[in-house]
Amino acid sequence: MKLIVKVFPEITIKSRPVRKRFIRQLAKNIRNVLKDLDPELAVDGVWDNLEVVTRIEDEKVQREMIERLTCTPGITHFLQVEEYPLGDFDDIVAKCKQHFGHLLAGKHFAVRCKRGGHHDFTSMDVDRYVGSQLRQQCGAAGIELKKPEVLVRIEIRNQRLYVIHNQHQGIGGYPLGALEQTLVLMSGGFDSTVAAYQMMRRGLMTHFCFFNLGGRAHELGVMEVAHYLWKKYGSSQRVLFISVPFEEVVGEILNKVDNSYMGVTLKRMMLRGAAHMADRLEIDALVTGEAISQVSSQTLPNLSIIDSATDKLVLRPLLASHKQDIIDQATEIGTADFAKHMPEYCGVISVNPTTHAKRHRMEHEEKQFDMAVLERALERAKLISIDHVIDELGKDVEIEEVAEALSGQIVIDIRHPDAQEDEPLVLDGIEVQAMPFYAINSKFKHLDPTRQYLLYCDKGVMSRLHAHHLLSEGHANVRVYRPT
Numbered sequence: 001m002k003l004i005v006k007v008f009p010e011i012t013i014k015s016r017p018v019r020k021r022f023i024r025q026l027a028k029n030i031r032n033v034l035k036d037l038d039p040e041l042a043v044d045g046v047w048d049n050l051e052v053v054t055r056i057e058d059e060k061v062q063r064e065m066i067e068r069l070t071c072t073p074g075i076t077h078f079l080q081v082e083e084y085p086l087g088d089f090d091d092i093v094a095k096c097k098q099h100f101g102h103l104l105a106g107k108h109f110a111v112r113c114k115r116g117g118h119h120d121f122t123s124m125d126v127d128r129y130v131g132s133q134l135r136q137q138c139g140a141a142g143i144e145l146k147k148p149e150v151l152v153r154i155e156i157r158n159q160r161l162y163v164i165h166n167q168h169q170g171i172g173g174y175p176l177g178a179l180e181q182t183l184v185l186m187s188g189g190f191d192s193t194v195a196a197y198q199m200m201r202r203g204l205m206t207h208f209c210f211f212n213l214g215g216r217a218h219e220l221g222v223m224e225v226a227h228y229l230w231k232k233y234g235s236s237q238r239v240l241f242i243s244v245p246f247e248e249v250v251g252e253i254l255n256k257v258d259n260s261y262m263g264v265t266l267k268r269m270m271l272r273g274a275a276h277m278a279d280r281l282e283i284d285a286l287v288t289g290e291a292i293s294q295v296s297s298q299t300l301p302n303l304s305i306i307d308s309a310t311d312k313l314v315l316r317p318l319l320a321s322h323k324q325d326i327i328d329q330a331t332e333i334g335t336a337d338f339a340k341h342m343p344e345y346c347g348v349i350s351v352n353p354t355t356h357a358k359r360h361r362m363e364h365e366e367k368q369f370d371m372a373v374l375e376r377a378l379e380r381a382k383l384i385s386i387d388h389v390i391d392e393l394g395k396d397v398e399i400e401e402v403a404e405a406l407s408g409q410i411v412i413d414i415r416h417p418d419a420q421e422d423e424p425l426v427l428d429g430i431e432v433q434a435m436p437f438y439a440i441n442s443k444f445k446h447l448d449p450t451r452q453y454l455l456y457c458d459k460g461v462m463s464r465l466h467a468h469h470l471l472s473e474g475h476a477n478v479r480v481y482r483p484t
Helices: 016-034 059-070 089-104 125-136 190-201 214-234 247-256 257-279 300-307 323-333 334-341 359-367 371-379 386-393 417-422 437-446 459-471
Strands: 002-007 042-045 050-053 075-085 108-116 150-157 160-172 181-185 207-212 238-245 285-286 314-315 380-386 410-413 431-434 453-456 478-481
Touching: 002 016, 002 059, 002 160, 016 042, 016 050, 016 059, 016 181, 042 334, 042 459, 059 160, 075 089, 089 125, 089 150, 089 160, 108 125, 125 150, 181 214, 181 257, 190 207, 190 214, 190 285, 190 334, 207 214, 207 257, 214 238, 214 323, 214 334, 214 386, 214 459, 238 247, 238 257, 238 371, 238 386, 247 257, 247 371, 257 285, 257 300, 257 359, 257 371, 323 334, 380 386, 437 459, 453 459, 459 478
Parallel strands: 108 150, 181 207, 181 285, 207 238, 285 314, 410 431, 410 453, 453 478
Antiparallel strands: 002 050, 002 075, 042 050, 075 160, 150 160, 238 380
16 A cells, blocks of 8 residues: 655745755654554655555555554645556556546546646646546546546656545644644643644644642543543654642642632642643643633633743643534544543632732732642652553552453443444353443443453553553452453
8 A cells, every 4th residue: 555645735835954854753753653553664755745655455454554644743635546657648547447447437527637747748638638538438427527426536746657546634733743842731621632632733742741639530531531642643752641649739729728719829830830840841831721711710811810820831722712612623533522521520619719810919819828738749740651651550450451251251342432333342152331431430330240340442551541440449340351
């Protein structure tokens, strides 16, 4: 299979050295993302595209490759092609007939040719000749240029002919690793996950910082969604997941700060904590999922007061976004299911929160706060490589994996409903229950405690995460099902 990867248009207008650096980085990222599927993958590039060639013929593996490339920052779209030496017009017709002939009978179609290099003919000449010949030879109903039922696409580049089978859309943006790094404040909800995605899509390496206000369940949920985002959109780079225990900070705010200023004070403490972590990692910018006036702490006066807690640049990619638009994008990128079922955490809820915080009043309230509490929280912060969160979770609880399900055991398929539908899990003589990962925490407690349950997912990542959580909660009847 051969793919022609078209880079993000903004890359092509950069100066030659910058463009070459960006394209080199994109090529490196593609190799990193696909190397476990094909260690011998070939990636070569020119000034505006890359050619990716694999000798793997397994259709399932090819589909996985295409899926990963659609989620790789820096790619506008890519073409699935067959490559041939350039012959005469009749040879072009023969190649197009070979690939599209069976689709044209009784259909209206169009031919689209793109050409690069020096030739004694134009792209229009190719369109006309190939179109008229295909119409005669394949029994097509006619040619329709505006809304064709079948589109025959070809590219001619110097002395090579490319017949295009499919075009797959990418997410655009710049390649990860070509730009700077950021630290995103993650709560695991709709806003923070979409904000993190938008930064990654723009080519910024994004580390995750979580302030734990709600115990182990909330931490597990945020780890899960952060791992998902990294795995799907950023796995070409290694980033960190930082967890800061913030319960004591919340307690200090509840005891010392006036009710109306609790929310703003908490946000300022989070920014201070994130800035401290960013300094350790030599990161220049923080990212939050705040949008103007979505909640009381996000009015312009309050955001101004919150920002003054740090000298770091605070980026808010969702600042002018509507909530429904944010939810729609979360659904599109796959984080909505996580956000909907994110465990509730005991945040600071003000009875009458201020929407117009005053600087002098804020300074007065913070004088009551013991900063040593914040320092202790930062000292206890955990920094984990995002690809090792599963290993970290398994340190305190032994998770048993089994390769075969026994009679009487129940296998719980925790994959996404779409994956369950595409490839149903069927085991002879074994009961299989579908329970998506985002519903496990709420539904497992209603299951029969006398039965043995085996959690199953494709890679074993989600199943280990949830098995760990359930074992930590006292459910001893849980194992992980990993068939060989």
